[in-house]
Amino acid sequence: MAEVTAGTAPEKKKKRGRPSAVRLLMNNTLAAGGLVVLCLVILLALAAPLLPLPNPDVTAPANRLQPLFAEGHLLGTDALGRDILSRLIWGTRVSLAVGISATLIAAFFGSLIGLVAGYAGGRVDNLMMRGIDMIMAFPYILLALAIVAALGPGLLNALYAIAVVNIPFFARNIRGITVGLSRREFVDAARLSGKSNAQILFMEILPNVLPVIIITMSTTIGWMILETAGLSFLGLGAQPPQADLGSMLGDGRKILFTAPHVSIVPGLMIFVLVMSINLLGDGVRDVLDPRLKSGALSRPVARTAVTRTNVPDVRPKTGTTLDMQGLKTEFHVGGDIYKAVGGVDLKLKQGECLGLVGESGSGKSVTAMSIMGLVPTPPGRIVDGVALLEGDDLFSMTDEQVRQLRGSVVSHVFQDPLSTLHPLFTVGDQLVEAIQAHQPLSSADAQKKAADLLAMVRIPNPAERLKAYPHELSGGMRQRVCIAMALANDARMIIADEPTTALDVTVQAQVLSLLATLRKEHNVAILFITHDFGVVSAICDRVAVMYAGKIVETGTTDEILSAPAHPYTSRLIACVPVLGEPGRRLDAIEGRPPVVNNLPEGCAFAARCPKAQPDCRSGEIPLAEMSEGRAVRCLYPETKEPIDA
Amino acid sequence: MPEALLEITDAERRFGGGRTLFGKSLPAVHAVQGVALDVKKGETMGVVGESGCGKSTLARLIVGLDKPTGGTIRFDGTDLVAEAKADPRKLARKVQYVFQDPVASLNPRKTIRTILEAPLIHLRGFDGQKREERLRELMEAVNLAPEFLDRYPHEFSGGQAQRIGIARALAADPDMIVLDEPVSALDVSVQAQVLNILDRLKDEFGLTYIFISHDLSVVESVSDRVAVMYFGRIVEIGPAKEVFARPRHPYTHLLLNSAPVPGRKSLIPEDTNTELPDPYNPPPGCSFFARCPRGTDVCKTAFPPLDQTDGNENHRAACYHPHGDD
Incomplete structure (x- = not known):
């Protein structure tokens, strides 16, 4: 046991190929800019009690409507003579506090509803989500108004109203993710590990939903601040004399033409705040969202x-x-x-x-x-x-x-026909498109040719099948359509990448024999990629075996199967169970292939090879020709006699 | 003869069905129907079939992740279905499951330690010291270094992740493990590692396996007995050697002839029908009739019972005209 354990000992932890989330965020100039601006604003707001600011609520009618940069009032004063700079900073503090707390409240309740509804499913889900639908059926400002009207005006009530209005947004988002996650295998696994539903929901699913909650929060917080400002602007939020960005805007509205700075200053602050939050939020989403992580942003x-x-x-x-x-x-x-x-x-x-x-x-x-x-x-x-x-x-x-x-001289057939064919177009449309992309045929002629192609790949009733959508066909039929498409423009070469791996054995056998027949009929060359030596036997004339980015052996199918020369080839053949030989010992290849960003010197297989010698680990091992069309990249190839498999 | 550990009688799982608000009946699909299966202690029961034949549904029924809509499943003499409802932890201590996709079955945000500790805490009630000891034993059992415990699933290759999945199933100290396509997602060189470990663990821990796969050669190499499923039913069952050497049901025949074997060039003709019957509108008689070269009128009347033998009571086929009779 000891030596086996040593064989699979962990490799040294290498530096991550992917930069950390924080570094990625900083690479995004806009998001980084947003973060800097937001931090400045928050620092300013937090420091409000420490700054030498005049009391924002003290009125001085004698000093009313001072312009910008007036003596002692950097941003002037408002209609009651209050210092605008002071009100702005205190108001930002209030708006930020309300926006953030409303987001937290909405996120908490919305996520809880979403999690429970998505996980429980069935009737509970239906009941909860219809309730959410009812909230969503009201225009949100109307709903907020109604809540404030019922509770009475005031900043705290405005906060509740905004939080309630935004709960559905969270609930729907989180429910969607939870539904997907609770059908995942690790949830079943947790259940079989003896975990209760509550444990599964909060210990297994919640950690996976958390990034989505954070993304949703970062993109909604700006809206929340805007909505708070909106309610305050209407006089339903902060009550005088308390300053908040919305109420300042409301105060300034009446004197917009005589003293524009009174409304423009808070307006600009709202703009800066919301803009910086949204830029940062988008940046956070780009960094955390797994769909964007996969590189979808770099086109x-x-x-x-x-x-x-x-x-x-x-x-x-x-x-x-x-x-x-x-x-x-x-x-x-x-x-x-x-x-x-x-x-x-x-x-x-x-x-x-x-x-x-x-x-x-x-x-x-x-x-x-x-x-x-x-x-x-x-x-x-x-x-x-x-x-x-x-x-x-x-x-x-x-x-x-x-x-x-x-698509004309060289065409491809891929592994999964369902993802290769467009789900929203009929098979006929897609075939016609493939034909017309390379041949100047009229629609009617192209249609006819498409039907001929389907007949060629042995699809019964081809004229009818042209009208079928990909999801209406079975996996084998879909792959036949892909083959028909590959042959639509008299291809000279087909590159088939594991075309039968996703198919059932009986269907695979048929697709393989169809490909074999068509190859002879059309005299087309096929580059057939597979990992299955059984499939190779069925269709290939010659084989090239690849390992770590290099061809290690090539020759005719019979030669390679009966007398593999490279130790990797022979071990690869030996470790696969063969039908009809149940007693065969399966000799696993210990270890793992090398990573291609850190290839060892010499033979890449040396670390796993039982025959490796010191000279295998240095220099470039050439692909040496053994006989006509037969070559091996090994200094000590296996014997040429056929090996008993 | 050892006693049957698992007895499935006439199990049925129907999806859909029921009625709409206005009394219109909704379409239903029988994923599994009329399945009867005995698994003896210490044996490996292979279940083969193509996609959509109901083998995974059957597996989920056995571990209690799904409930049958008919029939009984008894494990070691007790009603498994009732137990799954009353005390799922008790069932999880007896029957465990290994998933097809090793990486998807591990929570990406948990370390291997947290994942493996869950069954030890919830099912076995081990405390700190004992748990730590057991974790080491488990990692050793699947040939993984104990340092791996503090890593996250994405840091593992498919083969390593599947070994962790096996360790998790072992942690519950079960009598039986249902392996649902445990090596299908793995590379061939890794597949052998996992198969060999499974083989060793079976002896070491006295386990009983139900090994589900679409890969005939893998099933043949691991199974004592084999059940072939088609369209929700078992069409042939028997000792693995018998079934693979002398298949009785025409479907088993077709499967064996279609499987790619290194060195085999001949393939079945490409224009025979490979379509499964419409599950919403199954044919009245044998579901394989439309594809069967041996079908006659009697096949269209009723589904043949799984009782055709050629003298050996253990090797039975559900066919009116089995191979070997002519």
């Missing part, structure tokens, strides 16, 4: 950036559909460089099917996506290599040339 360009320092001179060969040499694709994230693909050569002859096999993170998908420039930039970029498509280098073409080739 990738239409094609992967190519930053090759030197262009290798490769002469095109005839009969080769794709000739790729030395492809290197990297991702630059923060200060780290992830070498996802570190020099890959691939050759694909006309009508040939090449299987690209590897585990997740081996770089097989990035290799395939690099061909047509589909790796998102930023952060991805192609830094070396050439890819000749029937003799022309894809990496030196213009964007327009590549766009013309995408």
Whole structure:
């Protein structure tokens, strides 16, 4: 046991690839600016009792309506001779206090309602949310007015009114998130760990909802201050002589034309306050929101950036559909460089099917996506290599040339047909669009061609099926539609990225045999990405095995399956159970693949390889040719005799 | 012959149904129906089937996360359904569950220690000292270093996370663990690690497994007995070796012929029907009839009972025309 435990001992904790939340917030200039302004305003408001300000409520009729920068009154005085600067600072204090407390109250009750309703579901949910709907059915200012009218005017009552009016906003937001979370597996797991409903709700779900509550608070607090000001402006909030930004604005309204500064100063303060809070709130949301975290804010360009320092001179060969040499694709994230693909050569002859096999993170998908420039930039970029498509280098073409080739000469079939097809258009519309993007056909002709394509992928009753939406078809049917789309413009090469992984076995068998037939009929080359050697056997002529961004072995399917030469290939085959051989011992590969931003010197598999020698850990291990079309990147390859699997 | 630990009789789970406010009946789907299953102490019962066949619903019924709408489930002689309602903690001490998606089954905001402590506190009532000891044992049992305890789930790979999921199930010291596609989300090299650990733990802790998967080769390699499910029913059940070597039901046949096997080139013809029947409007007789090459008129009358044998009482198929009879 001891040595196994040692084998899986934790690696050193590395610095995080992603900068901390605070640093991200500071990188956002607008949000940082908002934070600075807000901090200044809050400091000023907090310091009000300490500052040498005149009493904001003492009237001095003799001094009324002094202009800006008057002697002793920096911002002048109002209609009763009160110092505006003093009232402004004290008023900001009141407005901030009311806004923040109203937000806290609304957030507390709203979130509680949302959490309980979302978690309980059923009748409780219905009852609570219909109550919330009833509150929302009133125009909010009317509701606030009604509450204040019932309770009587006053700052505290205005605060209650604003809090109540904003409860539905929180309740709805939080309920939506909670509904999603309470169907998650970790909630079931907590239940099976013996936790009660209350424990699950407040100890499992609440921590996950908290960021959303904070985001909602940060975006509503500005509104709350505005609403407080609104009620005070109408005379329902702060009562004279107490100053608050809204009531100051209300006071100044009557003399707007004779003394505009009396209303403009509090107006500007409201603007500055709300603006800074909203900018900060948006920044906080961008940092905390997991959907935006994934990089949705950095919009990738239409094609992967190519930053090759030197262009290798490769002469095109005839009969080769794709000739790729030395492809290197990297991702630059923060200060780290992830070498996802570190020099890959691939050759694909006309009508040939090449299987690209590897585990997740081996770089097989990035290799395939690099061909047509589909790796998102930023952060991805192609830094070396050439890819000749029937003799022309894809990496030196213009964007327009590549766009013309995408979906016509080279097309893709992806893993999940449901997310590849647009849910709001019929299958027919999408096929017609794919056809018309590359062929000048009339609608009627395109329709006819679309029906022919569906018939070609063996979809019964094709003319009717054109009118179906993707969700009306089964998974196998959807993948057939994707294959039809890939063949819509006489593709020379199909890049199929795990096209059958999401399908059931019986459906997978059919889709595979359909692909095999179509390949022969149309003489189209297929680059088939998979992790399953069984699938490889069924469809591929040749196989390339990838590990840590490099091809470690390539050869014909039969050769590789019967006599794998690279220790990784043989272990990968050995660790998978095979149907019909239940007694087979499964030898797991200990350890984990290396991370591609910190690749070891020498062979990337050395750390997990039982045969590794000292010289495996230094220098570049070449992909050595063993025989025609067969190569292995290993200094000590397995024997060439067939191994008993 | 060891006694049956789990006895499921005629279990049914219907979703939907009922009536609207105006008395119109609503459509219902039978996710599981007429399922009868005995699992003996110490064996591994494999359940295979394709998506939508009801295998996960069955799993949730067994651990009490869902209630059957009909039939009985007895565990070690007591009514499991009643117990799940009356005292879910008591049931959780006997039957545990391992989830398909290892990362989704761990709360992203809790450390591994908090996650593993929950069953020790709530189910076993261990105090500080004993808990700490047990945590170490659990981590050792799944080959993870104890330093991992203070980390968060996102810091783990899929295989490690699944081992934590297994450790959590073990923490309750259960008699039976329901494994719902425990290795489907894992990379192949990691899959073997997890399967080997499961195998060792079974002997070490005297566990009984229900192993649910769509991957035939995985089920074959771990199971003593296998039940094949199709459209909410068990269509074939028997010793794993028998079922895989001599499948009786045409559906099992189809499954075995469709599975990709390294070195196998032949595939089934691409234009046969693979559609499942409409669950809202199931066919009257055998649900596999529309896809079955052996169907006759009798198949359309009623669902065949799970009693066709070829001499071996343990290997039964729900088919009027099973393979091996001709």
